[in-house]
Amino acid sequence: MIDVSNYLNIDYRKPLEPGPGMHCWELSYKILTEVFAICCTDFDECPEHEAMDKFIADVDSWWPVAEPIPGLLVIFKIGSYYHCGVMISNRQFIHVLQGRRSVIEDVENRIWKKRIEGFYRWAH
Template identity: 30%
Template structure:
């Protein structure tokens, strides 16, 4: 987690990819980069990114069983997959959300736990 702790508290910024603000996908790209993994910067809406991740098994592999860190977490918050975070291990994930900015949250948090659509690893690494 120390690789990302400096990101906590940064504000949410639509289309933001740092360093002064992030949206959920911009933050995911940065967190994976800090772990030495380059992922595509789709630069589309979050809804488009998440539906692309969940449908592109050649690029993203759904995690079954043990979840590696880092792994992309896709959330369904308004009836569609529309938010992503990055699983950091030890039951924690980092994400950029409109209401809180960049935060580290537990996957068992009452709001987020029931909204997890799935965990995904970059398919080219599996």
């Protein structure tokens, strides 16, 4: 498993709000660029739902991958919203949700498995 200990227990912060913490795309972007050295699109200045909409519209830059491996972005559909995290092993991903701190969870967990929209690799 990839070491992401520096990214654990980070408070959730709404996009564009000042102060410490991160939203899911910001955390994912930092991990992809700093841990995996992937120069992907930065949507940090967007409200979280707009960042996810831009990700979904940017289909040429993100290629779907059938099986999870470390370094992939994982997208979840939660109701009418999208959420993201980064795969750090074939089963575990790191993410942050509103009202919680960043954690590592298992994509095979019944809560997450049914919400997976897909796994994506930066194409550039």
